[in-house]
Amino acid sequence: MACQTGIRANDATKNAFNKGKQAKLRLIKAVVKNEELTLNYEYAGTANWRDDWKATLPECVDSFEPCFILFRMNTIHEWILITFADDRAPVKEKMLLAATCATFKSEFGQCYIQFERHITDRKDLSIDSFESWLKTKSDVGPMSEVEQELHNAQQERATVAHTGPQHMKGVAFPIDRNAEDALRKLAKGELNFVQLSVDTLNEAIKLEGTQDNLDAQDLAKKISRDKPRYTFFRFDHNWEGTIFNSVLFIYSLPASGSSIKERMLYSSCKGPFLDTVTRHLGVEISRKMEVDAKDDLSEKALLEVLHPLPQESPKHFAKPAPPRGAGPRRMITKV
Incomplete structure (x- = not known):
């Protein structure tokens, strides 16, 4: 090297x-x-x-x-x-x-x-x-070994970009430098809110906004209800006597207000984008949420996502009681 x-x-x-x-x-x-x-x-x-x-x-x-x-x-x-x-x-x-x-x-x-x-x-x-x-x-x-590796990487990226959402790999758009810096700060706890968008014209993921101390009850105001967005929110909270520092990934994809192409690109970019964020930028995601314009994003709703109540196990069907005066049950044996 x-x-x-x-x-x-x-x-x-x-x-x-x-x-x-x-x-x-x-x-x-x-x-x-x-x-x-x-x-x-x-x-x-x-x-x-x-x-x-x-x-x-x-x-x-x-x-x-x-x-x-x-x-x-x-x-x-x-x-x-x-x-x-x-x-x-x-x-x-x-x-x-x-x-x-x-x-x-x-x-x-x-x-x-x-x-x-x-x-x-x-x-x-x-x-x-x-x-x-x-x-x-x-x-x-x-080509030299280095040039061959570069060529292979370019060919692979071109294949992914052209196949688009037809394949599970998705579309790997590059992340803007400012967005990368913001996500690294989120991973370190220096920011608790980072919002990004997919620039469909330039084929890149761009930074939309950040905050270092956004209150959970104000989160809903920051989520666009007419444009798709990727949002990361670090939710520091106390649950049953334990302090949690949970990072939520909120994928907002409204049904109206954006083109079909835009919604498809957001959906296709999400997988490769999250892979880069978790593998290379150090962000540990506690829960992923997908919301539309009608979903609740209150502090109570966030707590329910992070700490869902245990579900009761289904009760077995109980046999009905015999009618009164029917006497003891008899065993019938076939001869």
Whole structure:
């Protein structure tokens, strides 16, 4: 494993990452400066990615300044990560760029990156050179072990995304960075309310709102009754002398106010989303609830979900009493 530098993206770079994942940027260029991943150039672009490539590359690159370039082709899952380090650049800066690459991908989100390419000469950034290289990737030519693993992961994600709700695996949309941060804080107890939505346009799960101390009796006001939502609520309560810190997952799916496509996507995303939340973000869910516009979300209703009353075992059918004056029962034996 390569040694990591601990260098993180600054606020301007994080903001550019978020805009990029909303398809608001075509190109993002970042450099390592003052021990930070610093935004160096961004380009909003047009509807034609080839024209945008010609307008920005390789002109925005300095031969003596190693950098990371993120270029979006079409959808938010078709980003190309280019690490550029010219042979003439200082060795220290090239080493620093290489040691920060894994952190850069983690900060942006590995699931958004379709291909990676390392370039050492500006002329290899021409559109002709890039399309020639892209064709070899499309034809699945010889690949290294790392490239093969990346290709297999991309193929699997594409299969899941295209099969959609017809398969039990569901649709694995990426979780926005702000949403991930909020869920990690929920797991640590720093927040007790986190609400998320599925961005059907950009195919991602976004953060809608958070609170650090929402009272249970105010929860119902926060649940939209006309839009689907994923809501996590940490319910700290006393039950029969024991303190519980229970996390409820509330899946609100109203029958009206949203399109069929939206409801289908919420339903299909739920399984993979909860798997990521519990496996990788540390959230332990005590109970799952599915509610509509008419369901009760009072504090009493939450307690009934978390601590259901024991059900009485069904009574066996009792034989009726014999009629009065019938005398003792007689045993009849067949001969």
